[in-house]
Amino acid sequence: MDNNIKLLGYRIDNRLYYSVENKTLISLDGSEKSIPLRTTKARLLEYLLLKSGSKIITDQELLINIWDKYGLSSSSQRLWLVMRELKVILGGFNVSDDLFMRVENNGYLVDVAFVREVVEFTRKVKTGDR
Structure with missing residues (x-):
């Protein structure tokens, strides 16, 4: 990303905002519902x-970049579990499967349309000089 541009977060399926700084999912439906994510879930989503x-x-790319790089034990089962939990949380905001x-x-x-x-x-x- 350009040095003059700072990523603040992501708008997901026009229903949800994810704050990179706060690692929090925030509903855009006016309900003020928000859910902070634990480190591994936040890292996976980001x-x-x-x-x-x-x-x-690939699963291998995810295992390396979400777990191994941080000295955590990785496995396909762990990836499946965290991914499933993340999908349940997103489903609670009515984000498309x-x-x-x-x-x-x-x-x-990842469907970029969302x-x-x-x-x-x-x-x-x-300002001033032209």
């Missing part, structure tokens, strides 16, 4: 959203 697009995010699609028992595909980055422009603009 990684999936960051890598969203046409490429399959199509956001994360399981592909070929090998990984996940994801929008929320950014802040940090570049200082000079």
Whole structure:
């Protein structure tokens, strides 16, 4: 991402905002419902959203980047469990099941139609001189 742009979070399925700084899911339906995510769930969600697009995010890639890099024990079962818990939480906000699609028992595909980055422009603009 450009040095003048700071990622604040993600708008998910126009129903939910995920704050990167606070690791919290916030409802956009006016109910003020919010759920803070524990570290591993937050890391998994952020990684999936960051890598969203046409490429399959493999289980191995997730295990390395969510667990192994942080000195945590990884396994396919652990990935399945955390992914299932994350989907249950997102379902509580009525987010479409199509956001994360399981592909070929090998990984996940994130549907970009459901994801929008929320950014802040940090570049200082000079005023006065033209």
